[in-house]
Amino acid sequence: MARYTRLTEPIALITLNNPPVNALSSAVRSGIVDSVSQALKDDQVKAVVFCGENRMFSGGADIKEFSGSMSGPPLVRMIHSIEASEKLMVAAIEGVALGGGLELALGCHYRVANTKARLGLPEVTLGFLPGAGGTQRLPRLTGITAALELITTGRQISAQEALQLGIVDQVTEGNAVQAAMELALSVIGQPLNPRRLSLRPPVWSADVDSVCEVALARVKQHSRGAMAPVACVQAVRAAAMLPYSKGMEKERQLMDTLFRSSQARALQYAFFAQRNAGKWSLPNGARWNNTKARDVQRVGVIGLGTMGRGIAVSLVKAGLSVVALESDAKQLESGKKAVTAMLQRDAQRRGVGSPLHLLTFALSFHQLKDVDLVIEAVFEDMNLKKRVFSDLCKVLRAGTLICTNTSGLNVDELAKVTDRQHLVVGMHFFAPAHVMKLLEVVYGSRSSPEAVAVAMALGKRIQKVCVAVGNCPGFVGNRMLKLYMDQSLYLLEEGATPEQVDQALEEFGFAMGIFKVADLSGLDVGWRVRKASGLIGPDIDPVNPSRWRLGQRYCPLPDMLCQQGRFGQKTGRGWYLYNSPGSKEAKPDPEILNFLEDYRLKYGITPQRISSQEVIERCAFSLANEGFRILEDGIAAGPEDIDVIYLFGYGWPRHRGGPMFYASQVGLSVVLEKMEHYHRIHPDVPSLEPSRLLRRLVAEGSPPIQQWRNHIKNLHSQL
Numbered sequence: 001m002a003r004y005t006r007l008t009e010p011i012a013l014i015t016l017n018n019p020p021v022n023a024l025s026s027a028v029r030s031g032i033v034d035s036v037s038q039a040l041k042d043d044q045v046k047a048v049v050f051c052g053e054n055r056m057f058s059g060g061a062d063i064k065e066f067s068g069s070m071s072g073p074p075l076v077r078m079i080h081s082i083e084a085s086e087k088l089m090v091a092a093i094e095g096v097a098l099g100g101g102l103e104l105a106l107g108c109h110y111r112v113a114n115t116k117a118r119l120g121l122p123e124v125t126l127g128f129l130p131g132a133g134g135t136q137r138l139p140r141l142t143g144i145t146a147a148l149e150l151i152t153t154g155r156q157i158s159a160q161e162a163l164q165l166g167i168v169d170q171v172t173e174g175n176a177v178q179a180a181m182e183l184a185l186s187v188i189g190q191p192l193n194p195r196r197l198s199l200r201p202p203v204w205s206a207d208v209d210s211v212c213e214v215a216l217a218r219v220k221q222h223s224r225g226a227m228a229p230v231a232c233v234q235a236v237r238a239a240a241m242l243p244y245s246k247g248m249e250k251e252r253q254l255m256d257t258l259f260r261s262s263q264a265r266a267l268q269y270a271f272f273a274q275r276n277a278g279k280w281s282l283p284n285g286a287r288w289n290n291t292k293a294r295d296v297q298r299v300g301v302i303g304l305g306t307m308g309r310g311i312a313v314s315l316v317k318a319g320l321s322v323v324a325l326e327s328d329a330k331q332l333e334s335g336k337k338a339v340t341a342m343l344q345r346d347a348q349r350r351g352v353g354s355p356l357h358l359l360t361f362a363l364s365f366h367q368l369k370d371v372d373l374v375i376e377a378v379f380e381d382m383n384l385k386k387r388v389f390s391d392l393c394k395v396l397r398a399g400t401l402i403c404t405n406t407s408g409l410n411v412d413e414l415a416k417v418t419d420r421q422h423l424v425v426g427m428h429f430f431a432p433a434h435v436m437k438l439l440e441v442v443y444g445s446r447s448s449p450e451a452v453a454v455a456m457a458l459g460k461r462i463q464k465v466c467v468a469v470g471n472c473p474g475f476v477g478n479r480m481l482k483l484y485m486d487q488s489l490y491l492l493e494e495g496a497t498p499e500q501v502d503q504a505l506e507e508f509g510f511a512m513g514i515f516k517v518a519d520l521s522g523l524d525v526g527w528r529v530r531k532a533s534g535l536i537g538p539d540i541d542p543v544n545p546s547r548w549r550l551g552q553r554y555c556p557l558p559d560m561l562c563q564q565g566r567f568g569q570k571t572g573r574g575w576y577l578y579n580s581p582g583s584k585e586a587k588p589d590p591e592i593l594n595f596l597e598d599y600r601l602k603y604g605i606t607p608q609r610i611s612s613q614e615v616i617e618r619c620a621f622s623l624a625n626e627g628f629r630i631l632e633d634g635i636a637a638g639p640e641d642i643d644v645i646y647l648f649g650y651g652w653p654r655h656r657g658g659p660m661f662y663a664s665q666v667g668l669s670v671v672l673e674k675m676e677h678y679h680r681i682h683p684d685v686p687s688l689e690p691s692r693l694l695r696r697l698v699a700e701g702s703p704p705i706q707q708w709r710n711h712i713k714n715l716h717s718q719l
């Protein structure tokens, strides 16, 4: 796990060997300790160079170990003894030096990095802080301001930036191990004390307190209730105010608290859930590792509205060649302008050449004849999409995949109009498609494993977090969203205000409350969908609309707002008031409060006091309850996939893991009890009835979330 090599020069090489990222597992730490002791015992060895196998220094401490009982040599002590060693220690950084990996390098007396290396302390993203001395050593190298920024954000930096900040001593285009050896030979014998960071005074900033206050205010504003960024500021402040040993005590204290927190558990769960999502599986047994994806080079994008533009930009940025099609010249021209401007801006920002040569704009389907895959992104209308699909079949080569960017329409129904049902899948992007990371890849009943593999691989290539999901109305994300939205609306009927609901959700950690999100997306979008689905029609009285549709409770409030032309931000009025159409600052609107009061009076609803706790329980538990139904139906392969969808597509706070993880943390029996309670009070809302899977998991002793997949398998095998 750490290989010791005695070189001909007076140098020993210690190679960390724990693929794929050389994480500092207990075995690796033991290997390092043994190797260092071997080097110290060998009188001929004057210097030690640390490096990683496969040109990868280290991805840090082994995150998997954090959920068990930690054994082996502690990282803090190991790094301390490396720093205190009487022999010269040099880190040769290639690939990445992250977290504990960088902390190990900071314990060395010199650091050399390859130009392509990336360095960082991302522990904050896992719910704690660089607890192996990173909060105390880094500020002593870079000064407080830079250390605060790096540690509180977890940002990874290039070798070049690391050199500018003083984190590495040398950057090389060539082999970092070779360069580290040469550096070692040139400094052997020089005093080591000045190189021991723990002995250095911190690089003082004129006013540590005010720098830390500013940092604290910034992290509080962005952290949405996450504790780790705040603790990171406190630890770095200690580095500036206290001697090293006291600073280390503070780091340890803060680490102890964070390490045990549910937030750290949630963030570490999210780390693995995200990586797990790529390991897709289908109910027929096809999986990521038994299905080959063929290569895609040329993609057609149909429709250059908001979604199509974002999709085209994402594809071109990843180096794919794109044919973008519109139905008329005017729309093509406006799409072309927008896509070109987005790509040029991006190239300018990143300091790279413009990729516009990869783009072709077209008005005729015939120009798509050579593409490997098409993504249809026309208006969300089944008949229109069907027309596009059958037109496509007339021009596409036999093996070309047809993907639909629908947010919830039936993929099987669309596939039926084609001559290649096995090559049809959904690719549900989220707006704005060039920014949002999530991609739901929707397999229909006839989609071939290869088609799913191709869509997943393409999604990964354009840097999306892809989740394979089954075909049902709304798929996973929007199917759950509907119930979340319904609950929020019922809360308004029962006495809450949009601000009150949003405030509770934002305090919980959502990036934005649901009513602000609705205003941003445009209330008319849902209105159109409800009209198309027959929920609103000529038989509904527009003045006194019924609160009962299709056999269950229905809230007509959003329809009534739309009738008043209140479509949200774009019209300057929605659930909130805006200074002008298009402006973003949402202000409470007294008109809405009167409107809600009149509505309750009209329907004889006595307003109740709604607590924040009730808002969270009804919204979050409804999401989880529907998540359980999705698992029962086999639409998602596991709870982690659902959580990834909510983390990357719906602003669920990462430090709460996702709705399914949250339910597991609150306790499944508590969630069951609450759902039973709310269903008793609101029997007209069938979705509040606890799902079968939730009941079953509780009956089986509420197993940890990592075991739910087995229970679901058993449930399916009994059906």
Ligand SMILES: CCCCCCCCCCCCC/C=C/C(=O)SCCNC(=O)CCNC(=O)[C@H](O)C(C)(C)COP(=O)(O)OP(=O)(O)OC[C@H]1O[C@@H](n2cnc3c(N)ncnc32)[C@H](O)[C@@H]1OP(=O)(O)O
Pocket: 020, 021, 023, 059, 060, 061, 062, 063, 064, 075, 076, 096, 098, 099, 100, 101, 122, 123, 126, 129, 130, 131, 132, 255, 256, 259, 260, 272, 275, 276
């Ligand atoms: C009880 C109270 C006690 C309290 C006190 C406790 C004191 C304890 C002190 C401990 C001090 C610890 C201080 C240090 C902490 C850390 O170092 S935490 C880890 C910090 N590092 C990271 O966050 C990096 C995470 N990894 C990445 O960002 C990326 O993986 C990568 C390294 C940049 C590589 O990316 P890519 O090539 O895209 O590959 P991936 O798909 O992401 O990963 C490949 C597989 O490797 C697994 N993996 C990656 N990193 C780690 C890791 N650090 N530990 C374990 N496993 C890791 C990843 O899950 C993938 O696995 P598979 O999916 O199985 O292939």
